[in-house]
Structure formats: C-alpha cells, structure tokens
Amino acid sequence: EAGVAQSPRYKIIEKRQSVAFWCNPISGHATLYWYQQILGQGPKLLIQFQNNGVVDDSQLPKDRFSAERLKGVDSTLKIQPAKLEDSAVYLCASSFNGMDNQPQHFGDGTRLSIL
C-alpha cells in the first residue's frame, strides 16, 4: 500500500513570499489532515477535510493560510504571505474515515524555512 505522499520535502523562502504544499493521501482514505509542527512541539492541526468538505479549520490562520481538496483526493496548503513564525514542518496525514479508533498515517512532511 502506498503511503501518504507530500511535496516538496524542503522549501526555503523569504518572508512575505508565497508557498504551496501538496499532499496525496492513501488511496481510499476519506479524511485528510494538515498539521504544523514547530520544533520541540507536538503537531498542531491546521485543517481537517472529510472528502472535499472542511470539518475543522479552527486553528488555521485564515488571513494567510488556505487549503483546498477540490476532488476529495489530493490537497494543497498555501501560505501567502509567509512570516518568520511559519518556519515549521508541515505534515499531511490521512485516515480511513476519521471516525473513532482510526489511526492517522503521515507523510514525510515539508520542512519550511522562512528567511
């Protein structure tokens, strides 16, 4: 079974620039998550999709972050404009249906550095 695919693995940009990340979940997984993980902290949920609908985006800084999952499969996360504090690893995860006792499977993440 192919895992969660993310790209790029690394990205370095200057503050105020824009950046986009891509995620392809495990085939058949209805639920997709984007997390931000700052060094030394646990993952922080940014947004959760169930198919192509948003389930939870309460912690997404909507003035600069956006995400979409138009066809209910792959997803993109965008930051525009980036700030220094956005330096982090951005993890994408998927689960079968997001229900009780469904574990999440993570991609390798995108390590973002803002200069």
Place this chain on the structure above:
Amino acid sequence: RKEVEQDPGPFNVPEGATVAFNCTYSNSASQSFFWYRQDCRKEPKLLMSVYSSGNEDGRFTAQLNRASQYISLLIRDSKLSDSATYLCVVNLKDSNYQLIWGAGTKLIIKP
C-alpha cells in the same frame, strides 16, 4: 490547563531498563487514545492504540485509567532504537472526532 499534557523529558534510561511515562487529558468525553512515536526529523508513526482493557505489543504495554484521566506507556527491556519522542493523542468523540496531540516525551536510551 492543556487538553493533553506530557512530561517533555528527556528521560535518560540505560539500555535494558524498564521505563514508563504518562499522558493526562482534561476532557472526560475523550473516547479513543493512541501512542505515536516520532524519530528526530521524521514524521509521527502509530505505535499502538490504547484500549480500555489495556493492550500489549511485545515489549510495549499501554494502559488507560479513565477515573484519573491518563494513559500510560511502559517499555520493557529498552533498546537503543527505542530512543525517540513519544506522542500521546486523544480523540474527542464529538461531531468532528477531533484529535488532540500532546507535545511528546523525549526518551533517550543510553548504552
């Protein structure tokens, strides 16, 4: 109070020893629980789910104490390869099945 709390460590443990750490959660409505392992600069990977009756997988044992609202992870006969950060995850059974992550406990196994 944080929704999910873990001792950040690090726990420095000699190889072969037994080590245990806890994770406390604040929401009594929490329904399912997981331990994830995260190696340095890697993504989290599921270690084990935590069932009400407790569960064991080789050298790893997970327990749930609903009355005191914590879960525990016990590692017996620790190996150098067990060095990692162990993340506790709690699933709230509300309409969104929101997952709350702890900040993790860092474990270092020394030869």
